[in-house]
Amino acid sequence: MRGCCPGAPTFKGFLLIENLIEIKGARHAYQTASGPLPVLDGLDVAVPAGTFAAVVGPSGCGKSTLTKLVAGLMKPDEGEVWLHGERVTGPRKTVGMAFQNPVLLEWRSILDNVILPLEIVAPKMPTKDRTARAMELLEMVGLAGFENKRPSELSGGMRQRASLCRSIVHKPEVLILDEPFGALDAFTREDLWQTMRDLRAAEPFTAVLITHDLRESVFLGDQVIVLSGRPARTQYVMDVDLPADRTLDVLFTPPAAEMLHTLRDQIKIAQGRADEGGV
Amino acid sequence: MLRKIITPVLAILIFLGLWELLVWANGWPNYKMASPSDLPPAFWKYKELFLLMGWQTLWRTVVGLLLAVIVGTLIGMIIGFSKLARDALYPLLVGFNAIPKATLVPVISLIFIGQHDFNTILMAFMISFFPIAVSVGIGLSTLEPEYRDILRALGASRFTIFRKIALPKTLPEFFGALKVSATLAFIGTNLVEIVSPHGRGLGALFKSGETNGDYPLMFAVLIALAVLGIVLYYAVIFLERTFAGWADREGT
Numbered sequence A: 001m002r003g004c005c006p007g008a009p010t011f012k013g014f015l016l017i018e019n020l021i022e023i024k025g026a027r028h029a030y031q032t033a034s035g036p037l038p039v040l041d042g043l044d045v046a047v048p049a050g051t052f053a054a055v056v057g058p059s060g061c062g063k064s065t066l067t068k069l070v071a072g073l074m075k076p077d078e079g080e081v082w083l084h085g086e087r088v089t090g091p092r093k094t095v096g097m098a099f100q101n102p103v104l105l106e107w108r109s110i111l112d113n114v115i116l117p118l119e120i121v122a123p124k125m126p127t128k129d130r131t132a133r134a135m136e137l138l139e140m141v142g143l144a145g146f147e148n149k150r151p152s153e154l155s156g157g158m159r160q161r162a163s164l165c166r167s168i169v170h171k172p173e174v175l176i177l178d179e180p181f182g183a184l185d186a187f188t189r190e191d192l193w194q195t196m197r198d199l200r201a202a203e204p205f206t207a208v209l210i211t212h213d214l215r216e217s218v219f220l221g222d223q224v225i226v227l228s229g230r231p232a233r234t235q236y237v238m239d240v241d242l243p244a245d246r247t248l249d250v251l252f253t254p255p256a257a258e259m260l261h262t263l264r265d266q267i268k269i270a271q272g273r274a275d276e277g278g279v
Numbered sequence B: 001m002l003r004k005i006i007t008p009v010l011a012i013l014i015f016l017g018l019w020e021l022l023v024w025a026n027g028w029p030n031y032k033m034a035s036p037s038d039l040p041p042a043f044w045k046y047k048e049l050f051l052l053m054g055w056q057t058l059w060r061t062v063v064g065l066l067l068a069v070i071v072g073t074l075i076g077m078i079i080g081f082s083k084l085a086r087d088a089l090y091p092l093l094v095g096f097n098a099i100p101k102a103t104l105v106p107v108i109s110l111i112f113i114g115q116h117d118f119n120t121i122l123m124a125f126m127i128s129f130f131p132i133a134v135s136v137g138i139g140l141s142t143l144e145p146e147y148r149d150i151l152r153a154l155g156a157s158r159f160t161i162f163r164k165i166a167l168p169k170t171l172p173e174f175f176g177a178l179k180v181s182a183t184l185a186f187i188g189t190n191l192v193e194i195v196s197p198h199g200r201g202l203g204a205l206f207k208s209g210e211t212n213g214d215y216p217l218m219f220a221v222l223i224a225l226a227v228l229g230i231v232l233y234y235a236v237i238f239l240e241r242t243f244a245g246w247a248d249r250e251g252t
C-alpha cells in the first residue's frame, strides 16, 4: 500500500489517505440468553492517519465493542469498518492492542513477552533483530535492565509499560488501547501519558484510545469522541487544538479547561440517556 | 539442601520406630501385624520377585498414565474449546468417573480375556484420565479473552494461540491434576493385580502372601507399593518443576 502513489502527501511516513480508520453507521447487538442486546446504534468514527482518537462514554456503552470492530475480531450487524482504504473483514497483522489488564505471559521474560507479536507477524525475523527491536522500545519506556525479569516481579505501572511495548513492537499501523491506564494510580498514569506521547513522537501510528479519564483524552487525543449511553452512537466529536508536544501543564490552561468543561457536559448528557434506558 | 533430605528420612525413621514399639508393646503376633524388623528378611527372601513384580506394576502404571495424559488432554481440549461439547460430555464423564472401578475389573477381564497387561493398563488409564480432562478443560475455558485477543488480533491461528498461550497457561493446573492421576493410576493397576490375579505385579505378590499366610511378605509389599508411589509422585514433581516452574512464585 505504502508508496503506491508517488508524489502523494505523507505525514510521518503515512500516505495522507483521508482517514486511516473509518467506521460508518455501525450497528450491533449481542445475542444473550435474555434476547438481543443492542450495543451500537449508529456509530461513526473517522481517524486521520497518524492521529490519536480518544473515545469516552458511559461504562458499558459499547467502547470495547468498538475496539473489536477496528481489530477485525468482530463484524458489525450493519455498517462498515474501513482500515487504510480497505474494508475490514477479519484480523490483520498491522494492528496492535493493549488492555486495562496487561495480560503478560508469566512463563516468559519481559523481553520475550514484548517479542511475542513478532513471532506471529515476522516469523522469519532473526532473533537478534527481534531482541534489538524489543530492547529499543523497553529502553524508550524506561524498562532497560528489566528485560530478563518475570512479569510478576514488576510493578503494575511497569507491566503496563511492557504491555505497551508489546502492542507496538511490530510497528502496527493501528494501535488500539482499551483503557490501558485505567487500573493505575494517578501519578503513574500521568507518567505513562508522557511515555505514550514520547512513543508517538518516535514511532508513527494511528491510535484509538478508550478511556474513562477526560484529562487523559484531552492530553493524548487529537480528537475526543463522546459516545452516548448504550446502545452507543457518536454523540459528539471534539477536535483537540493543542500543540502536539504538549506537557501536563497544558491541562491547566484556559483552552484545555474549556474543553474539559464541554466534555463533562457531554458525558452528563450521555449518562442521562443511559439512565432512561434503565441501566 | 541436606536438610531437605534429612528431615523426611528422620520422619520415616521415627514412624518405623513408633510402629515397632506399637507391635512390641502390644505383643502382637506376626499374623496380626508385622513389625518393621520383620520386613528386611521378607524383602531379602523374595528379592527377585520384588524386582520383577515391582517393575511390572511400575511400567503398566506409567503406560496407563501416559494414555490418560494423551486422552485426558484431548478430551480437555474438546470440552475446553467447545461449549457444545462441554454441555454434551460433562454428564457422561462425571457419570463414568462415579462408577467404582472395582466393578469394572470383571467386565474388562471378560471382554479382553487373557490380555493381562492390556487389562491392567486399561484400568490404570480409566481411573486416572478424569482429573486431567477436567483440569485441562477448565484451564482452557477460563482463559481470559484478552489473552486470546492479543494473538487473534494479529491473525494467529487457533493452533498457534493454543501452543503459545493456552497450553502453557494451563500447565500448572495440568500438573496439579497429574499428581492426583499418578496416584490413581497406581491404584488402578493394583486393583486389577489383586482382584483378578494373573500372577503379575506387586498386587499378585500381595495376594500370594495372603494365600500362604506370609504376613511379613504382605506388609513388605505394602511398603514396596508406598515406595513406588513416592517415586512416581516425585517424578511428576520433577516434570512440573521443569515445565511449569515459572508458576512457583515462592520467594518473589
Ligand SMILES: Nc1ncnc2c1ncn2[C@@H]1O[C@H](COP(=O)(O)OP(=O)(O)OP(=O)(O)O)[C@@H](O)[C@H]1O
Residues within 6 Å of the ligand: A030, A031, A032, A037, A039, A058, A059, A060, A061, A062, A063, A064, A065, A066, A230
Ligand atoms: N460477548 C458478549 N456477549 C454479550 N454481551 C456482551 C458481550 N460483550 C459485551 N457485552 C455487553 O455489551 C455491552 C457493551 O460492552 P462493552 O464491553 O463494549 O462496553 P464498554 O463500553 O467497553 O464498558 P466498560 O466501560 O465497562 O469497559 C455491555 O452491556 C456488555 O455487558
Ligand SMILES: [Mg+2]
Residues within 6 Å of the ligand: A063, A064, A178
Ligand atoms: Mg470496556
